[in-house]
Amino acid sequence: MYIQWFPGHMTKAIRMMEDNLRLVDALIYVIDARAVSSCINPLFSRLTSGKRVLYVFNKCDLVNSSELARWCDRFKREGKDFVKAVGVSGDCSQIVAGLKALMSDKLEKYAKKGANVSVRAMVVGVPNSGKSTIINSMIKRAKAVTGDRPGVTRGKQWLSVDGVDFLDTPGTLWGKFEDQSVAHHLAYIGSIKDGISDVSELACDFAQELQTICPSAFNTRYGITDFDGTSYELLQEIALKRGFKLRADEPDTERAAKTLIDDFRKGRLGKIMLELP
Ligand SMILES: Nc1nc2c(ncn2[C@@H]2O[C@H](COP(=O)(O)OP(=O)(O)OP(=O)(O)O)[C@@H](O)[C@H]2O)c(=O)[nH]1
Ligand SMILES: [Mg+2]
Numbered sequence: 001m002y003i004q005w006f007p008g009h010m011t012k013a014i015r016m017m018e019d020n021l022r023l024v025d026a027l028i029y030v031i032d033a034r035a036v037s038s039c040i041n042p043l044f045s046r047l048t049s050g051k052r053v054l055y056v057f058n059k060c061d062l063v064n065s066s067e068l069a070r071w072c073d074r075f076k077r078e079g080k081d082f083v084k085a086v087g088v089s090g091d092c093s094q095i096v097a098g099l100k101a102l103m104s105d106k107l108e109k110y111a112k113k114g115a116n117v118s119v120r121a122m123v124v125g126v127p128n129s130g131k132s133t134i135i136n137s138m139i140k141r142a143k144a145v146t147g148d149r150p151g152v153t154r155g156k157q158w159l160s161v162d163g164v165d166f167l168d169t170p171g172t173l174w175g176k177f178e179d180q181s182v183a184h185h186l187a188y189i190g191s192i193k194d195g196i197s198d199v200s201e202l203a204c205d206f207a208q209e210l211q212t213i214c215p216s217a218f219n220t221r222y223g224i225t226d227f228d229g230t231s232y233e234l235l236q237e238i239a240l241k242r243g244f245k246l247r248a249d250e251p252d253t254e255r256a257a258k259t260l261i262d263d264f265r266k267g268r269l270g271k272i273m274l275e276l277p
Contacts, residue, residue, distance in 0.1 A: 001201045003183035005192045013170040026052040030125035033057040035185040035274045039126050043174045055082040058130040064271045074277040087133035120165045126191045127171025144168050185274045203257030207231040217269040
Protein backbone atom coordinates (compact mmCIF):
# COMPACT_ATOMS: atom_id res chain seq x y z
CA MET A 1 0.00 0.00 0.00
CA TYR A 2 1.37 3.42 -1.01
CA ILE A 3 1.11 6.19 1.62
CA GLN A 4 1.50 9.91 0.97
CA TRP A 5 0.24 12.90 3.01
CA PHE A 6 1.42 16.44 2.51
CA PRO A 7 -1.58 18.76 2.86
CA GLY A 8 -1.42 22.47 2.02
CA HIS A 9 -1.25 23.57 5.65
CA MET A 10 2.18 21.91 5.93
CA THR A 11 3.63 23.91 3.02
CA LYS A 12 2.31 27.02 4.75
CA ALA A 13 3.75 25.88 8.08
CA ILE A 14 7.21 25.27 6.63
CA ARG A 15 7.18 28.76 5.10
CA MET A 16 6.19 30.20 8.48
CA MET A 17 9.01 28.25 10.16
CA GLU A 18 11.56 29.53 7.64
CA ASP A 19 10.31 33.10 8.11
CA ASN A 20 10.70 32.83 11.87
CA LEU A 21 14.13 31.17 11.86
CA ARG A 22 16.02 34.44 12.24
CA LEU A 23 14.06 35.15 15.44
CA VAL A 24 15.19 31.99 17.25
CA ASP A 25 18.47 30.89 18.85
CA ALA A 26 17.79 27.18 18.75
CA LEU A 27 15.48 24.41 17.60
CA ILE A 28 13.85 21.81 19.82
CA TYR A 29 13.39 18.81 17.56
CA VAL A 30 10.74 16.50 19.00
CA ILE A 31 11.05 12.87 17.93
CA ASP A 32 8.75 9.96 18.75
CA ALA A 33 11.10 7.43 20.36
CA ARG A 34 9.25 4.55 18.70
CA ALA A 35 10.34 5.65 15.22
CA VAL A 36 13.44 7.81 15.61
CA SER A 37 14.80 7.75 12.09
CA SER A 38 11.39 8.13 10.43
CA CYS A 39 10.80 11.27 12.51
CA ILE A 40 13.85 12.97 10.97
CA ASN A 41 12.35 15.22 8.30
CA PRO A 42 14.70 15.78 5.32
CA LEU A 43 13.14 19.22 4.84
CA PHE A 44 14.39 20.23 8.29
CA SER A 45 18.05 20.05 7.24
CA ARG A 46 17.42 23.52 5.75
CA LEU A 47 16.12 24.71 9.12
CA THR A 48 18.75 23.06 11.27
CA SER A 49 21.82 24.19 9.33
CA GLY A 50 23.62 26.86 11.35
CA LYS A 51 21.22 26.52 14.30
CA ARG A 52 21.79 24.81 17.59
CA VAL A 53 19.49 21.85 17.94
CA LEU A 54 18.28 20.02 21.02
CA TYR A 55 16.73 16.69 20.06
CA VAL A 56 14.00 15.41 22.38
CA PHE A 57 13.23 11.69 22.40
CA ASN A 58 9.60 11.92 23.45
CA LYS A 59 7.10 9.20 24.41
CA CYS A 60 9.87 7.34 26.22
CA ASP A 61 7.18 5.64 28.32
CA LEU A 62 6.29 3.63 25.19
CA VAL A 63 9.74 2.15 24.53
CA ASN A 64 12.24 -0.09 26.20
CA SER A 65 15.01 1.86 27.95
CA SER A 66 17.77 -0.48 26.76
CA GLU A 67 16.68 -0.03 23.14
CA LEU A 68 16.46 3.73 23.63
CA ALA A 69 19.99 3.68 25.05
CA ARG A 70 21.20 2.51 21.65
CA TRP A 71 19.76 5.62 20.02
CA CYS A 72 21.30 7.76 22.76
CA ASP A 73 24.72 6.21 21.99
CA ARG A 74 24.25 6.87 18.30
CA PHE A 75 23.32 10.53 18.86
CA LYS A 76 26.26 10.95 21.27
CA ARG A 77 28.65 9.54 18.67
CA GLU A 78 27.22 11.93 16.09
CA GLY A 79 27.71 14.88 18.47
CA LYS A 80 23.98 15.61 18.69
CA ASP A 81 22.57 17.11 21.88
CA PHE A 82 19.51 15.31 23.18
CA VAL A 83 17.27 14.73 26.19
CA LYS A 84 14.72 12.02 26.93
CA ALA A 85 11.16 12.99 27.80
CA VAL A 86 7.69 11.81 28.63
CA GLY A 87 5.56 14.76 27.59
CA VAL A 88 2.47 13.48 29.38
CA SER A 89 4.32 13.12 32.70
CA GLY A 90 3.92 16.85 33.26
CA ASP A 91 7.62 17.31 34.01
CA CYS A 92 9.83 18.38 31.14
CA SER A 93 12.18 20.62 33.11
CA GLN A 94 15.13 18.67 31.68
CA ILE A 95 14.35 20.20 28.28
CA VAL A 96 14.55 23.75 29.66
CA ALA A 97 17.80 22.81 31.42
CA GLY A 98 19.19 21.16 28.27
CA LEU A 99 18.34 24.21 26.20
CA LYS A 100 19.99 26.58 28.66
CA ALA A 101 23.11 24.38 28.68
CA LEU A 102 23.14 24.47 24.89
CA MET A 103 22.89 28.27 24.95
CA SER A 104 25.14 28.82 27.99
CA ASP A 105 27.79 30.89 26.18
CA LYS A 106 25.19 33.29 24.85
CA LEU A 107 23.44 33.52 28.22
CA GLU A 108 26.75 34.20 29.99
CA LYS A 109 27.66 36.90 27.49
CA TYR A 110 24.35 38.66 28.06
CA ALA A 111 24.55 38.21 31.84
CA LYS A 112 27.99 39.96 31.82
CA LYS A 113 26.44 42.87 30.00
CA GLY A 114 23.69 42.94 32.59
CA ALA A 115 21.07 42.22 29.94
CA ASN A 116 18.14 40.03 30.88
CA VAL A 117 17.37 38.22 27.64
CA SER A 118 15.29 35.14 26.94
CA VAL A 119 16.41 32.19 24.88
CA ARG A 120 14.11 31.66 21.90
CA ALA A 121 13.49 28.18 20.61
CA MET A 122 11.34 26.87 17.79
CA VAL A 123 9.73 23.51 18.57
CA VAL A 124 9.60 21.33 15.45
CA GLY A 125 8.78 17.73 14.57
CA VAL A 126 6.43 15.45 12.66
CA PRO A 127 2.70 15.65 13.49
CA ASN A 128 1.58 14.10 16.77
CA SER A 129 5.13 13.73 18.18
CA GLY A 130 4.06 15.66 21.28
CA LYS A 131 5.38 19.19 20.63
CA SER A 132 2.44 21.03 22.16
CA THR A 133 2.22 18.59 25.09
CA ILE A 134 5.90 19.16 25.89
CA ILE A 135 5.50 22.93 25.75
CA ASN A 136 2.49 22.76 28.09
CA SER A 137 4.48 20.58 30.41
CA MET A 138 7.36 23.08 30.45
CA ILE A 139 5.15 26.10 31.03
CA LYS A 140 3.04 24.11 33.51
CA ARG A 141 -0.16 25.21 31.86
CA ALA A 142 -2.40 23.68 29.20
CA LYS A 143 -2.06 26.64 26.86
CA ALA A 144 -1.15 24.94 23.60
CA VAL A 145 -3.92 22.79 22.11
CA THR A 146 -3.00 19.07 21.97
CA GLY A 147 -4.76 15.95 20.69
CA ASP A 148 -4.22 12.31 19.80
CA ARG A 149 -4.33 12.88 16.05
CA PRO A 150 -1.98 14.63 13.61
CA GLY A 151 -2.53 18.23 12.52
CA VAL A 152 -3.79 19.66 15.81
CA THR A 153 -1.58 22.76 15.90
CA ARG A 154 -2.24 25.23 13.08
CA GLY A 155 -0.43 28.54 12.76
CA LYS A 156 2.18 29.65 15.27
CA GLN A 157 2.11 30.39 18.95
CA TRP A 158 4.76 31.81 21.30
CA LEU A 159 4.73 30.53 24.90
CA SER A 160 7.18 31.55 27.63
CA VAL A 161 8.62 30.16 30.83
CA ASP A 162 11.60 30.78 33.01
CA GLY A 163 13.71 32.78 30.55
CA VAL A 164 12.78 30.74 27.48
CA ASP A 165 10.32 31.64 24.70
CA PHE A 166 9.01 28.65 22.76
CA LEU A 167 7.50 28.86 19.30
CA ASP A 168 5.05 25.98 18.83
CA THR A 169 4.70 24.93 15.19
CA PRO A 170 2.36 22.63 13.28
CA GLY A 171 3.69 19.12 12.67
CA THR A 172 5.12 18.81 9.19
CA LEU A 173 6.05 15.99 6.84
CA TRP A 174 7.62 16.07 3.40
CA GLY A 175 6.47 15.94 -0.19
CA LYS A 176 7.32 12.39 -1.09
CA PHE A 177 8.19 9.32 0.96
CA GLU A 178 10.85 7.60 -1.15
CA ASP A 179 11.03 4.92 1.52
CA GLN A 180 7.53 3.60 2.12
CA SER A 181 8.55 1.90 5.36
CA VAL A 182 9.09 5.42 6.74
CA ALA A 183 5.56 6.36 5.68
CA HIS A 184 4.20 3.18 7.26
CA HIS A 185 5.97 3.78 10.56
CA LEU A 186 4.69 7.36 10.64
CA ALA A 187 1.18 6.06 10.01
CA TYR A 188 1.47 3.46 12.79
CA ILE A 189 2.53 6.10 15.34
CA GLY A 190 -0.31 8.41 14.27
CA SER A 191 1.69 11.07 12.43
CA ILE A 192 -0.28 10.53 9.22
CA LYS A 193 -3.98 11.23 9.24
CA ASP A 194 -6.15 8.13 9.59
CA GLY A 195 -8.21 7.72 6.45
CA ILE A 196 -5.26 8.51 4.17
CA SER A 197 -4.65 4.78 4.03
CA ASP A 198 -7.02 1.86 4.32
CA VAL A 199 -7.06 0.84 7.99
CA SER A 200 -7.29 -2.91 7.28
CA GLU A 201 -4.35 -2.80 4.88
CA LEU A 202 -2.37 -0.66 7.32
CA ALA A 203 -3.09 -3.06 10.17
CA CYS A 204 -2.12 -6.07 8.02
CA ASP A 205 1.23 -4.41 7.21
CA PHE A 206 1.68 -3.55 10.89
CA ALA A 207 0.79 -7.08 12.02
CA GLN A 208 3.31 -8.52 9.60
CA GLU A 209 6.06 -6.23 10.91
CA LEU A 210 5.10 -6.91 14.51
CA GLN A 211 5.36 -10.65 13.91
CA THR A 212 9.02 -10.05 13.08
CA ILE A 213 10.00 -7.48 15.72
CA CYS A 214 7.82 -8.49 18.67
CA PRO A 215 5.62 -11.58 18.12
CA SER A 216 4.96 -11.85 21.86
CA ALA A 217 2.82 -8.70 21.65
CA PHE A 218 -0.04 -10.76 20.19
CA ASN A 219 0.06 -13.02 23.20
CA THR A 220 0.31 -10.17 25.72
CA ARG A 221 -2.77 -8.41 24.44
CA TYR A 222 -4.90 -11.01 22.66
CA GLY A 223 -3.72 -14.39 23.90
CA ILE A 224 -2.53 -15.41 20.43
CA THR A 225 0.63 -17.52 20.33
CA ASP A 226 2.66 -19.13 17.55
CA PHE A 227 0.43 -17.81 14.79
CA ASP A 228 1.62 -18.84 11.36
CA GLY A 229 -1.18 -17.71 9.03
CA THR A 230 -1.37 -14.57 6.90
CA SER A 231 -1.67 -11.15 8.52
CA TYR A 232 -5.31 -10.97 7.38
CA GLU A 233 -5.98 -14.26 9.16
CA LEU A 234 -4.30 -12.75 12.17
CA LEU A 235 -6.80 -9.86 12.09
CA GLN A 236 -9.59 -12.45 11.91
CA GLU A 237 -8.09 -14.18 14.94
CA ILE A 238 -7.92 -10.89 16.88
CA ALA A 239 -11.57 -10.24 15.98
CA LEU A 240 -12.54 -13.70 17.24
CA LYS A 241 -10.55 -13.35 20.46
CA ARG A 242 -12.08 -9.94 21.13
CA GLY A 243 -15.59 -11.00 20.11
CA PHE A 244 -15.82 -8.53 17.21
CA LYS A 245 -18.47 -10.03 14.96
CA LEU A 246 -20.49 -8.90 11.98
CA ARG A 247 -23.87 -10.30 11.09
CA ALA A 248 -23.75 -14.03 10.29
CA ASP A 249 -20.97 -14.40 12.84
CA GLU A 250 -18.28 -13.20 10.44
CA PRO A 251 -15.22 -11.75 12.24
CA ASP A 252 -15.21 -7.94 12.06
CA THR A 253 -11.67 -7.50 10.75
CA GLU A 254 -12.01 -3.75 10.26
CA ARG A 255 -12.75 -3.31 13.96
CA ALA A 256 -9.84 -5.63 14.77
CA ALA A 257 -7.62 -3.53 12.50
CA LYS A 258 -8.56 -0.29 14.28
CA THR A 259 -8.09 -1.97 17.65
CA LEU A 260 -4.64 -3.31 16.78
CA ILE A 261 -3.37 0.09 15.61
CA ASP A 262 -4.96 1.88 18.57
CA ASP A 263 -3.54 -0.65 21.05
CA PHE A 264 -0.07 -0.04 19.63
CA ARG A 265 -0.44 3.75 19.75
CA LYS A 266 -1.58 3.64 23.37
CA GLY A 267 1.19 1.25 24.42
CA ARG A 268 -1.20 -1.60 25.20
CA LEU A 269 0.86 -4.07 23.17
CA GLY A 270 3.87 -3.44 25.39
CA LYS A 271 6.98 -1.34 24.81
CA ILE A 272 7.65 -1.56 21.10
CA MET A 273 10.33 0.31 19.18
CA LEU A 274 9.84 0.12 15.43
CA GLU A 275 13.36 1.21 14.53
CA LEU A 276 16.73 0.43 16.02
CA PRO A 277 19.90 2.29 15.05
N1 LIG B 1 2.25 8.04 25.89
C1 LIG B 1 2.63 9.30 25.63
N2 LIG B 1 1.81 10.11 24.92
C2 LIG B 1 2.23 11.38 24.68
C3 LIG B 1 3.49 11.86 25.14
N3 LIG B 1 3.60 13.15 24.74
C4 LIG B 1 2.48 13.45 24.07
N4 LIG B 1 1.63 12.40 24.03
C5 LIG B 1 0.31 12.31 23.37
O1 LIG B 1 0.53 12.45 21.97
C6 LIG B 1 -0.59 13.09 21.36
C7 LIG B 1 -0.11 14.23 20.51
O2 LIG B 1 0.36 15.28 21.32
P1 LIG B 1 0.46 16.79 20.79
O3 LIG B 1 1.21 17.54 21.83
O4 LIG B 1 -0.85 17.32 20.34
O5 LIG B 1 1.40 16.57 19.50
P2 LIG B 1 1.92 17.67 18.47
O6 LIG B 1 3.29 17.25 18.08
O7 LIG B 1 1.76 19.03 19.04
O8 LIG B 1 0.92 17.41 17.26
P3 LIG B 1 0.55 18.40 16.02
O9 LIG B 1 0.23 19.73 16.58
O10 LIG B 1 -0.62 17.71 15.41
O11 LIG B 1 1.74 18.38 15.14
C8 LIG B 1 -1.50 13.52 22.52
O12 LIG B 1 -2.54 12.55 22.61
C9 LIG B 1 -0.60 13.47 23.73
O13 LIG B 1 -1.30 13.20 24.93
C10 LIG B 1 4.33 10.96 25.88
O14 LIG B 1 5.45 11.27 26.30
N5 LIG B 1 3.84 9.69 26.07
MG1 LIG C 1 0.72 20.63 18.33
